[in-house]
Amino acid sequence: MTDLAPLPAGSGCRDVPVLKQRGQREVFCGLTGIIWLHRKMQDAFFLVVGSRTCAHLLQAAAGVMIFAEPRFGTAILEEKDLAGLADANVELDREVARLLSRRPDIRQLFLVGSCPSEVIKLDLARAAERLSAAHAPHVRVLNYSGSGIETTFTQGEDACLAAMVPVLPATDARQLLVVGALPDVVEDQMLGLLADLGVGTVRVLPARRSSALPAVGPNTVVVLAQPFLGDTLAALERRGARHLPAPFPFGEEGTTQWLAAVAREFGVPSQTFDAVTAAPRARARKAVAAATETLRGRSVFFFPDSQLEIPLARFLTRECGMTAVEVGTPYLHTAIVGPDLGLLAPGPVISEGQDVDLQLDRARAARPDLTVCGLGLANPLEAEGLTTKWAIELVFTPVHFYEQAGDLAGLFARPLRRKAVLKAGVPA
Numbered sequence: 001m002t003d004l005a006p007l008p009a010g011s012g013c014r015d016v017p018v019l020k021q022r023g024q025r026e027v028f029c030g031l032t033g034i035i036w037l038h039r040k041m042q043d044a045f046f047l048v049v050g051s052r053t054c055a056h057l058l059q060a061a062a063g064v065m066i067f068a069e070p071r072f073g074t075a076i077l078e079e080k081d082l083a084g085l086a087d088a089n090v091e092l093d094r095e096v097a098r099l100l101s102r103r104p105d106i107r108q109l110f111l112v113g114s115c116p117s118e119v120i121k122l123d124l125a126r127a128a129e130r131l132s133a134a135h136a137p138h139v140r141v142l143n144y145s146g147s148g149i150e151t152t153f154t155q156g157e158d159a160c161l162a163a164m165v166p167v168l169p170a171t172d173a174r175q176l177l178v179v180g181a182l183p184d185v186v187e188d189q190m191l192g193l194l195a196d197l198g199v200g201t202v203r204v205l206p207a208r209r210s211s212a213l214p215a216v217g218p219n220t221v222v223v224l225a226q227p228f229l230g231d232t233l234a235a236l237e238r239r240g241a242r243h244l245p246a247p248f249p250f251g252e253e254g255t256t257q258w259l260a261a262v263a264r265e266f267g268v269p270s271q272t273f274d275a276v277t278a279a280p281r282a283r284a285r286k287a288v289a290a291a292t293e294t295l296r297g298r299s300v301f302f303f304p305d306s307q308l309e310i311p312l313a314r315f316l317t318r319e320c321g322m323t324a325v326e327v328g329t330p331y332l333h334t335a336i337v338g339p340d341l342g343l344l345a346p347g348p349v350i351s352e353g354q355d356v357d358l359q360l361d362r363a364r365a366a367r368p369d370l371t372v373c374g375l376g377l378a379n380p381l382e383a384e385g386l387t388t389k390w391a392i393e394l395v396f397t398p399v400h401f402y403e404q405a406g407d408l409a410g411l412f413a414r415p416l417r418r419k420a421v422l423k424a425g426v427p428a
């Protein structure tokens, strides 16, 4: 067995009072999710209906060469569209027809709403229906919102996957559905572990290609790979699927607990579980231990951003020896992160939502060794002498399951090591 921190007495942080704040927020918009979703879904195209600002955000975030054929683009709303002087629907139909004739490889087209399209109340749901009818059966057109009005950046993936659920085929088969976009190499590791455990039919959402879309029904058991998929989970439950709550597969403990929840559900014998997990667990513990030398005894403060904060705080405090001062999350879905909250020892402030000035005051007063926050806050806090980690990197980098546990710990150790090197006056 592992030599992890003992389980916290009682229910951990499950029942501690939550500091709820509703003020100014500093977050990225949901368009950001396109960066990892377009890599995952190989016959999909994401057409943002937005402004030049939206196009710039995507280009900058993706760093795509203009000569490449990326699987996303922006239908720019010009001033005449925004002023209502042109019929944006006619222009959208024309752009989509042009795109699809040029790119016959596209089988799923997502119309992605933005702040500008929402401000002019462009009905992308109706547009998607119209375009789906026009381009069926070769292409299915769906829509979701990636706008920055009332969202945080990981909600883009949630909105995208939730939009797919109503069109998934139906099934009565008993199966496990793993939900959340994982890099292919990580997904293959996970599928290998589940196959070795003898879990029967395992499907994933999103699938790499539209021909592999999973079916869903009353005998589908859903386990989430990402904690920010509340709307997708609700949509799957409306289709009859059942949620299997589990800690998220970050670190050795999180991965073991996630797999153990699945193993219990599918009746995997404990000897099989131990035989399958022993070697990768040992590797993960060793890899985490290497980074833990830097992290042990240090304090961490999470600003709300990626919605990964609760599971990551669990990982950093229980596996890496850190102390959490505040764990802020944009939304607290206890049905989803409850198992991680239960493993988190009482002590940190658990906060939901944001009033950024008040939260900055708390961070300045606490002077944590490491602050995990969005890009907009990182530079100012660095200028004040705090050491920061960009939350968005945690979504762009493979961090799930055993083989990535060391990399995950390393992501947090790196800024602390860099700060130490700079302090010592040695070039980093």
Ligand code: SF4
Pocket: 029, 030, 031, 050, 051, 053, 054, 055, 057, 113, 114, 115, 116, 146, 147, 148, 149
């Ligand atoms: S969707 Fe809104 S927040 Fe996001 S880039 Fe476009 S205008 Fe900016």
